[in-house]
Amino acid sequence: MIKAGIIGSTGYAGQELVRLLLQHPETEIVWYGSRSYIDQQYADVYRNMFRLVDAKCLDDNMEELAKAADVVFTATPQGLCASLVNENILSQTKIIDLSADFRIKDVKVYEKWYGLEHKSPEFIPEAVYGLCEINREDVKKARLVANPGCYTTCSILTMYPLVKEGLVDPHSIIIDAKSGTSGAGRGAKLPNLFCEVNESIKPYGVTNHRHTPEIEEQLGYAAGEPILINFTPHLVPMNRGILATEYASLKDGVTEAMVQAAYEKYYKNEYFIRLLGSGVYPETRWVEGSNFVDIGYKIDERTCRIVAMGAIDNLVKGAAGQAVQNMNLLFGLPENTGLKLVPMFP
């Protein structure tokens, strides 16, 4: 059994990790970390866990945790993981960081977009960006995995084959994304109250959302050159789900067959990516509770653009599910171990 510790287990992503790991056949949770709820029963914080988790929340003690756990998940605010990691820790345990600390290779870009000084930039080079479908082989050998962001996972995977195969102008990419409210976290903030979110939709972080440089970096690798994109997130009155609607100009002569072939080339054998094909569009309800990414597209002959759309559950493939997928890779398990969850509808 893999012994897993979680720092930040009482946020929504942390709790989803608990849900997934409890149902994982090869894992045992040995540490429910939560600074806010130290010494409280975990099941009092999340009553869905009543009778399933009989453990109290513990403070963050990375030294002890590294000894107790084979893998540590950090589902914490930006900056915390970077402040805790060091060579001693990494020699004892593997770390899967759900925050953004190790996602961006250029520390200046990180510090600019996040407004934080990075506390351990020396580990950035070895950290592997844990987008499993793209970086699978590197993840297997990693000590420190930077688990991708929710919007970024969906945005990158939806557009990746088209950029990688040179079918679209990468400088024309516009991503209009929509997320359920669990992405905003469990902090008691006025804008996230039920009555403020319900019966409304709003854009936020227009032109400056922190997931922008992460998408640009990864799609830039695929394009073979640095790119800039527009990324606009929106808050939707639902608990879970991300939909990314992505626009790009097709290069001359690109046909639907070429687009389809590109998607199949990269994703045909991927368990978690479901290609819907041309004219079929993803809906977040069809992936809820699962680790699937549903991708569809439509070519607009009139404007010579493609509209590519992807949907994920932000807490699963966009956070905890992908983290478990990375754990499976790290420990040599079949990648979908514990993740063959059937999407729950309605």
Next chain:
Amino acid sequence: MIKAGIIGSTGYAGQELVRLLLQHPETEIVWYGSRSYIDQQYADVYRNMFRLVDAKCLDDNMEELAKAADVVFTATPQGLCASLVNENILSQTKIIDLSADFRIKDVKVYEKWYGLEHKSPEFIPEAVYGLCEINREDVKKARLVANPGCYTTCSILTMYPLVKEGLVDPHSIIIDAKSGTSGAGRGAKLPNLFCEVNESIKPYGVTNHRHTPEIEEQLGYAAGEPILINFTPHLVPMNRGILATEYASLKDGVTEAMVQAAYEKYYKNEYFIRLLGSGVYPETRWVEGSNFVDIGYKIDERTCRIVAMGAIDNLVKGAAGQAVQNMNLLFGLPENTGLKLVPMFP
């Protein structure tokens, strides 16, 4: 592997059965019955099943089905199961009926409340009311299981120990129940449109909802005498979940300790019943996606009444989950096989 067939697999309860059986380690679905979608890909009707189910919907052919399947689930409108069942069928397969056809022992009561002539009353006596926690031993030996209704499961289990132990006046019982909208089914009816249900709550079926006699019959057995209750269902703008708020007058001298002891006597060892105790109240979100029943209560010293509250997921413990629980009993499997689902939140 148990071969399972489903008649009515494209309703919400039928689809939930598919979700559960796909994740059940000992079952294989051999028949996706659906009169409305014959010859259509099941995954086109429920796109969450894309790449998970590669089968087409079949017409209802009970004869063939009985040969192909070890167990047949009928998740169909009232009357259909009663019209299909016969000795020949029952000699070949086991039937778990999710409709009301075999729940009520007195056929006149059934015909009055449902406005239907019962087509096979001769099988009513042998049918076992599949409320597993109460009738476990009888279920194990059954050929025909009447899977309880959603409201009834929640309503009966919440009040059962108090009635059985004689702690409340059974004639004082009032049940005010609230259900998510999946309980209304997938029919394209105006009152179930999003804009009609959203941002509203309404009572319906006041004094004449069909689940009333089913609750009265079962609680009457516990009371040792026929009883009449008030049962009022309400429609809540959410997908899943039933909450039953139940009121009863305590008999003289009944204390909280006696109430707590009664609950523990019957449920302490039940995997699917989670006793919250006095002063802790169930919320439907904590059981979503799972087969749990959460029960709490509060005694009102001022009015000498008890308020007992129960919550379930109407599609799981209130339909498909309980059906699988019954299947496990029928086939000698541990009762929670395939049902150890952690409630999904948020």
Next chain:
Amino acid sequence: MIKAGIIGSTGYAGQELVRLLLQHPETEIVWYGSRSYIDQQYADVYRNMFRLVDAKCLDDNMEELAKAADVVFTATPQGLCASLVNENILSQTKIIDLSADFRIKDVKVYEKWYGLEHKSPEFIPEAVYGLCEINREDVKKARLVANPGCYTTCSILTMYPLVKEGLVDPHSIIIDAKSGTSGAGRGAKLPNLFCEVNESIKPYGVTNHRHTPEIEEQLGYAAGEPILINFTPHLVPMNRGILATEYASLKDGVTEAMVQAAYEKYYKNEYFIRLLGSGVYPETRWVEGSNFVDIGYKIDERTCRIVAMGAIDNLVKGAAGQAVQNMNLLFGLPENTGLKLVPMFP
């Protein structure tokens, strides 16, 4: 023009008051009080008011306010109004208190249920309980109006004629009430976050909700004797609306005609009460945004109980609308001035 001041204008009830008063032909708002947002533009706190309100939030200064305003609305936490009111204030302005400070005549009951010392019990006797349909004549002459609670308005009006006419046993009354989330206020509390409320229903304050003694007092007056009831509120995932489902045992010989006659006797000419009659049930969506109370009922011949149901918009008839109705009475205006709002659907 009536000059109106609002203390607590940035809570949901306060904001609704602003919405209603802006559309009221005889009123001008002269004071937007809000301790939390002093010196901030009101329209920055509630952007629906952009270009409609060009005023900043002011601190609570009752002395100044009393000079500036003909009427002061206090939409504040319990205890504040009681601490601000005095003879000098009441000699200069009229006060409509939306908190509970002056609703309950027995100060000991108030102090017990609210856990507060009452700061000006000397004004309790003269305060008029502003349930307009019942206490209209007294309101007209008042200086200090205790605006009823949201649950209480709905609960009392639904049951009042039956108690007043002696058709039901007042000791048998059980009220199961359901409220939208705006009733919980705009405080940034974890239990009111979107993801915590959405897709769930829960009971709270079982046997000890503060609206209980208020209902008991008023229905006790109608009954001519003190009564105790059960009142159970529930939180529903919607913004607005309260539904009260009320149960009572009918006295011997009471017929539907007598029940109908009782309702008509008291409410036939009431503009804001819409009698749906027997077998038609209120739904909160049909009163949203309006000051209406919809009331329906059903007699259960089997159990000899009546189920009476009422629906209101908790922010209108349950708070701000009724406050304006009281203001109209205080100033001799037609009672529905500025309140002839057509319910908004969907």
Next chain:
Amino acid sequence: MIKAGIIGSTGYAGQELVRLLLQHPETEIVWYGSRSYIDQQYADVYRNMFRLVDAKCLDDNMEELAKAADVVFTATPQGLCASLVNENILSQTKIIDLSADFRIKDVKVYEKWYGLEHKSPEFIPEAVYGLCEINREDVKKARLVANPGCYTTCSILTMYPLVKEGLVDPHSIIIDAKSGTSGAGRGAKLPNLFCEVNESIKPYGVTNHRHTPEIEEQLGYAAGEPILINFTPHLVPMNRGILATEYASLKDGVTEAMVQAAYEKYYKNEYFIRLLGSGVYPETRWVEGSNFVDIGYKIDERTCRIVAMGAIDNLVKGAAGQAVQNMNLLFGLPENTGLKLVPMFP
């Protein structure tokens, strides 16, 4: 008093028209047309109108209606208005058509996108496109007003000043729009059931939604040349509201000051358009129930694009409200008569 008749009064837009006209000081509704509910009480179809409307639904009889009404609103499926209008009718009454029949000047474009033969193309030239803020003077003289679509109203108004002033490349426009579910109408269709819409977001009509040519035509007039755009609508789990997020490439040298000046040039004095300025974004909740259009924007210096965003209530400014605004223009009333509704929140 203006006598108004409504054909299609039982759809959501028709009902909203009733709500607005009942609160309009200069109008009287003389005809509640509804083919589906002939002879039924209007208030039985929409119970919010109980006691406010005491009229039965009537069949569509344009001849009689034209005699009885000063203005006829057709809130009907595409094709119906075109089949009813003729010179005789137009000589007796004014028509405000909420369908698409007279919105598009090129009948071939209409017939291609709507898949219908136009039954009275001879009236297309005289019909005025009733986007009041743009075509105010023409509306005043019209007999036949083509009331704009919901998505189109929001999409055009948000981008119009930028195109008109030549600040953006009109061929680069991409509109990603999101709508509440009332836009889908009140038809009893499976995809619009509560459980299908709730907790999900989906794109639809990608590259081929019928509002596309309408936006292209109007923005083409502003650009002074034909243009093609991408328009992608999405369904959001809320009742009301449209948000349009629009992307365009800025022409060289365009500054924020120039953008702001363009918006002010066209909209500064518009009652119904609220300019939020740079960096403030519209949210549908702030316009709910009102005729306002909230517009904000942000320039992305990195990509040289502008993101312009607009929000409306789809049933008000996107349908019934704009129809009333057009009526006010037709009859010489102040344009905001009966439309000074304060947005309702929450």
